[in-house]
Amino acid sequence: xxxxxxxxxxxxxxxxxxxxxxxxxxxxxxxxxxxxxxxxxxxxxxxxxxxxxxxxxxxxxxxxxxxxxxxxxxxxxxxxxxxxxxxxxxxxxxx
Amino acid sequence: xxxxxxxxxxxxxxxxxxxxxxxxxxxxxxxxxxxxxxxxxxxxxxxxxxxxxxxxxxxxxxxxxxxxxxxxxxxxxxxxxxxxxxxxxxxxxxxxxxxxxxxxxxxxxxxxxxxxxxxxxxxxxxxxxxxxxxxxxxxxxxxxxxxxxxxxxxxxxxxxxxxxxxxxxxxxxxxxxxxxxxxxxxxxxxxxxxxxxxxxxxxxxxxxxxxxxxxxxxxxxxxxxxxxxxxxxxxxxxxxxxxxxxxxxxxxxxxxxxxxxxxxxxxxxxxxxxxxxxxxxxxxxxxxxxxxxxxxxxxxxxxxx
Numbered sequence: 001x002x003x004x005x006x007x008x009x010x011x012x013x014x015x016x017x018x019x020x021x022x023x024x025x026x027x028x029x030x031x032x033x034x035x036x037x038x039x040x041x042x043x044x045x046x047x048x049x050x051x052x053x054x055x056x057x058x059x060x061x062x063x064x065x066x067x068x069x070x071x072x073x074x075x076x077x078x079x080x081x082x083x084x085x086x087x088x089x090x091x092x093x094x095x
Numbered sequence: 096x097x098x099x100x101x102x103x104x105x106x107x108x109x110x111x112x113x114x115x116x117x118x119x120x121x122x123x124x125x126x127x128x129x130x131x132x133x134x135x136x137x138x139x140x141x142x143x144x145x146x147x148x149x150x151x152x153x154x155x156x157x158x159x160x161x162x163x164x165x166x167x168x169x170x171x172x173x174x175x176x177x178x179x180x181x182x183x184x185x186x187x188x189x190x191x192x193x194x195x196x197x198x199x200x201x202x203x204x205x206x207x208x209x210x211x212x213x214x215x216x217x218x219x220x221x222x223x224x225x226x227x228x229x230x231x232x233x234x235x236x237x238x239x240x241x242x243x244x245x246x247x248x249x250x251x252x253x254x255x256x257x258x259x260x261x262x263x264x265x266x267x268x269x270x271x272x273x274x275x276x277x278x279x280x281x282x283x284x285x286x287x288x289x290x291x292x293x294x295x296x297x298x299x300x301x302x303x304x305x306x307x308x309x310x311x312x313x314x315x316x317x318x319x320x321x322x323x324x325x326x327x328x329x330x331x332x333x334x335x336x337x338x339x340x341x342x343x344x345x346x347x348x349x350x351x352x353x354x355x356x357x358x359x360x361x362x363x364x365x366x367x368x369x370x371x372x373x374x375x376x377x378x379x380x381x382x383x384x385x386x387x388x389x390x391x392x393x394x395x396x397x398x399x400x
Binding site: 002027029031032036038039040043044046047050054055056065066069070072073074076077081084 | 145148227236
């Protein structure tokens with residue numbers, strides 16, 4: 001979605017969105033100098049809003065949490081890959 | 096949400112606003128789905144806790160609840176959006192995924208080091224196993240998707256993967272590159288690369304199925320007298336005849352000017368005419384219209400006004 005739709009659906013204002021993109025909390029796809037956001041970006045913005053508004057996390061804290069979360073999801077992805085490699089093997093063992 | 100919000104948050108009826116906020120934050124960090132991706136029951140509980148906090152966290156709402164003016168129902172925050180974990184936890188690598196939490200184990204995910212270590216420990220080393228499929232995401236411009244061609248993806252390890260985009264590729268389509276996934280274990284064959292395509296929007300074309308839709312501005316003179324006009328299509332500019340006395344909304348069909356289909360045929364382009372007055376006020380036109388005596392013309396007749 002384009003930036004206007006993203007602002008409308010996330011209820012962010014333009015300076016805040018720009019600051020988040022600047023900080024690389026959100027990484028839109030840039031094509032021909034225009035930014036496009038995905039549904040995942042919208043959900044991520046929502047998470048940042050939860051952290052800042054409901055949980056009282058400050059900007060430095062948000063940066064650290066996002067960094068750790070990105071590692072957590074990376075690890076989950078790796079574990080799932082390993083699990084998927086192992087699973088077919090188990091069935092052939094039992095057969 | 097029927098439960099008592101005080102019970103949900105685990106606070107006493109006379110708790111201070113500060114206590115309520117603390118109780119909420121303590122629960123929320125354990126229950127927020129994005130912070131607890133492995134906990135599948137967290138989401139429902141988190142909703143309950145958030146609803147309770149929406150009620151008790153606001154002193155006005157809390158007072159009205161205490162006096163029985165409002166009940167625990169209806170205080171739930173509307174939350175239609177999906178959680179971030181629904182995307183981040185789909186199994187693919189995204190722009191955000193970060194491997195630094197395990198980069199000291201070897202190279203990137205799926206590297207022989209970590210896998211052989213894990214499987215080796217279980218006495219599986221040296222087995223023959225097909226390599227894993229790897230999923231990638233590729234954003235294509237509207238025209239690149241329709242016209243096809245070669246695109247390259249930069250892989251996390253810096254290598255480049257050439258992808259042949261078939262003409263007419265659709266948003267959401269998954270292309271499979273055989274043998275371009277992770278290497279097999281032992282002498283097993285490599286896996287495939289699965290590339291999920293997102294097609295970015297175009298400033299003036301839209302696509303429905305294999306057909307292309309376009310709003311085409313035409314001048315007043317072209318609309319009244321008819322004209323040959325140039326029309327953009329995904330495969331280049333063509334000339335189309337605008338019939339005399341064409342109104343806004345009239346649709347011209349350009350056969351075979353849409354998206355290519357796998358069987359070699361093509362969809363059509365539908366051109367909707369949009370009558371545009373001159374960009375700058377034109378005194379001559381104003382003078383003409385002022386003295387023009389049209390026959391009775393009520394364009395809103397069908398609306399009864």
